[in-house]
Amino acid sequence: MRQTAALLLACTALPAFAADPVALHCERLFDARSGKVLGEHTIVVEDGRIRSVLPGRAKLPDGTASIVLDGRTCLPGWTDLHVHLGSQSSPQSYSEGFRLDPVDYAFRAVGYAEKTLQAGFTSVRDLGGDVSPHLRDAIHQGLVDGPRIFAAGKSIATTGGHADPSNGLNDRLSHLVGPPGPTEGVINSVDDARQAVRQRYKDGSDVIKITATGGVLSYAKSGDAPQFTVDEIKAIVDTAKDYGYTVAAHAHGTEGMKRAVLAGVTSIEHGTQMSDEVMRLMKQHGTWYVPTIYAGRFVADKAKIDGYFPEIVRPKAARIGAQIQDTAARAYKAGVKIAFGTDQGVGPHGDNAREFLYMVEAGIPAAYALQAATIHAASVLGVDDQGVIEAGKRADIIALPGDPVADINAVLGVDFVMKDGKVHRSP
The missing domain is CATH 2.30.40.10 (Urease, subunit C, domain 1)
Structure with a gap:
């Protein structure tokens, strides 16, 4: 006492x-x-x-x-390399996108950031969200408490892809907002790809995030189809290098992962259906893997609850989410470099450390899991002072x-x- x-x-x-x-x-x-x-x-x-x-x-x-x-x-x-501080999953998440203003998400993000810091995470990489660059600046200025944020801002997608903000809109709304383009982070060519990265630079991003395949929680049928050409991803990676950016690639399907690795991305996020060939390529190219086991387990569990997810999302959550832990186990045994990330915002903020337990359950030694959130994470970020x-x-x-x-x-x-x-x- x-x-x-x-x-x-x-x-x-x-x-x-x-x-x-x-x-x-x-x-x-x-x-x-x-x-x-x-x-x-x-x-x-x-x-x-x-x-x-x-x-x-x-x-x-x-x-x-x-x-x-x-x-x-x-x-x-600790550093969590995959969070979304501007949101947190709930059965209301999809309808809230039509009812809430950006300032509502910003106020919520302040509380999420403080919970994350209190859990021991002094840095995070926020991989997609319009709030995060502004929250980063407010924390840096001492206006609110939270972790050091490396912010991606708006993720880059293709039309209909995982980060296309118009997915799920009816015809009236689609005509009202118009087709999103590179400014909104949606591309369909090499030139678009370059413009989208330059827009992220203009917006003050610290890192580039792409959605190389379909996703689990987006309002779309496919969770694993490839959504960029190799040339498009390479244009993103090359342009990102001009500004000192690294590129993180959300990817569930094998072909999308393969294209992202060949094009030179820094990290593969989730990696659910990672094949032996992709693992060999990742080792050859020095690509990092951020498994986000927590998110996989969370969505698989919530898929069992009627009404938690829209019906177009529910089968993806049940099928894809449950695989991530096994993939992480195989990737570790194969010698793929692993760094720590949770995809919190899918699960509840502040519970990030539970990812360590899931990594150890997958056969990853505790010491390696702790390195994944410290020295490995610093390597992924490209910093040497933490x-x-x-x-x-x-x-x-x-x-x-x-x-x-x-x-x-x-x-x-x-x-x-x-x-x-x-x-x-x-x-």
């Missing part, structure tokens, strides 16, 4: 941004490079960065503020009781969160 009280007092006494050195005394430390849990360490944080990492409970100059994390393992803040607890890196540090490598269920108990040196959660 005295330890908890002392920890709470130490945390609440800190300023919003700790410019003076602060020492975190961790009983254990997860080394994301080796995947090992080390013994007691002291992490010194200053100006939002990790100044030093010292073995044991290091003696520091008098007056140095300290946070004692007895009984806890300190880890780099994902590990080392001097000079961002002070994104979380802590939880127990040892998550020994018992992966410990990931559900995060009770300390620091992002850029600011404490957002303490016991």
